[in-house]
Amino acid sequence: ALQALCLPKLEPKQMSANPFQPRASTFKVAVLGAAGGIGQPLALLIKMSPLVSSLHLYDIANVKGVATDLSHCNTPSQVLDFTGPSEFSNCLKSVDLVVIPAGVPRKPGMTRDDLFNINANIVKTLVEAVADHCPDAFIHIISNPVNSTVPIAAEVLKQKGVYNPKKLFGVTTLDVVRANTFVAQKKNLKLIDVDVPVIGGHAGITILPLLSKTRPSVVFTDEEVQELTVRIQNAGTEVVDAKAGAGSATLSMAYAAARFVESSLRALDGDDDVYECSFVQSELTDLPFFSSRVKLGKKGVEAFISSDLEGLTEFEAKALDALKPELKASIDKGVSFAQKQA
Ligand code: NAD
Ligand code: LMR
Numbered sequence: 001a002l003q004a005l006c007l008p009k010l011e012p013k014q015m016s017a018n019p020f021q022p023r024a025s026t027f028k029v030a031v032l033g034a035a036g037g038i039g040q041p042l043a044l045l046i047k048m049s050p051l052v053s054s055l056h057l058y059d060i061a062n063v064k065g066v067a068t069d070l071s072h073c074n075t076p077s078q079v080l081d082f083t084g085p086s087e088f089s090n091c092l093k094s095v096d097l098v099v100i101p102a103g104v105p106r107k108p109g110m111t112r113d114d115l116f117n118i119n120a121n122i123v124k125t126l127v128e129a130v131a132d133h134c135p136d137a138f139i140h141i142i143s144n145p146v147n148s149t150v151p152i153a154a155e156v157l158k159q160k161g162v163y164n165p166k167k168l169f170g171v172t173t174l175d176v177v178r179a180n181t182f183v184a185q186k187k188n189l190k191l192i193d194v195d196v197p198v199i200g201g202h203a204g205i206t207i208l209p210l211l212s213k214t215r216p217s218v219v220f221t222d223e224e225v226q227e228l229t230v231r232i233q234n235a236g237t238e239v240v241d242a243k244a245g246a247g248s249a250t251l252s253m254a255y256a257a258a259r260f261v262e263s264s265l266r267a268l269d270g271d272d273d274v275y276e277c278s279f280v281q282s283e284l285t286d287l288p289f290f291s292s293r294v295k296l297g298k299k300g301v302e303a304f305i306s307s308d309l310e311g312l313t314e315f316e317a318k319a320l321d322a323l324k325p326e327l328k329a330s331i332d333k334g335v336s337f338a339q340k341q342a
Contacts, residue, residue: 026269039101059102
């Protein structure tokens, strides 16, 4: 059912094993912020996954109706709803993967960092509960500003003594999804074939598509590189402006998050050729967190694809240097917030 998610290309070994044959539904997934603009369509897409046995939906409001509605779909997973702190432990107990889209979205004129004051506290509170009730789960952070909320989550997990850097992910899949779409449109390519790694972070110039590493190999003019890079970096704002006060990307985000969930579950299920871009603790650069392609396995991040950072064009190398101070400041802001609250 999820083949339309355009997962990154499988290696020949897996292709021959037929990736679309039904598989056992074994994993428990929790969505925190499940009644929101992203949470609802994301829950629907996760409900379609053959790998999910139980889907736990948590929100501070309106989650019962969402769960009841979804539970009528005749796909394997059981849907359960949870609301308020008293139900949190049951929501998270023995969950394999937690996705967090809880938090406020941007309005026109705002930066993602303008959401920090509200969303930092939300992420901190939710990750504290994750640390207490399912510390071994994969944690996918969608709430903005991702460049700061992931470091906050890391600090909270450290304070609780359960931080596993291989299992904490900032969700940057939407940047890849957008890059793939815009490149395919511009160069008239078949969408399913295009894969553009996007590195750095998830805000403005910290989003760096490596167009020179596009697969299949594509030649771009300097003007095309400039235009595509700026469009990918500003794509979130393009949606915020089009929605004119009604929020930010929800449907494309749900699609992207569902792809990242499905890839993570495939990795947990033992597939050994799963690759995605994500904002994770990293030693690829001098920054403590950095988004790059990573290989996912049963234990989380198994390897960093460092070759993507080799042989960059002059444009990409300059853009990488330029993004570092901003990304570092956002990471430091998250870390010091969490340390002050400890
Ligand atoms: P939304 O306002 O529609 O939904 C947010 C949901 O979170 C609401 O249902 C709300 O009740 C819930 N919530 C708030 N506090 C909570 C708490 N303490 N516990 C549980 N639930 C809580 O917003 P949205 O459009 O779904 O966006 C959510 C977040 O995702 C925003 O911060 C937005 O900036 C971010 N986002 C990130 C990306 C990305 O690429 N990483 C893309 C799009 C949006
Ligand atoms: C996006 O990239 O669409 C999200 O980060 C939401 C936003 O505020 O732009």
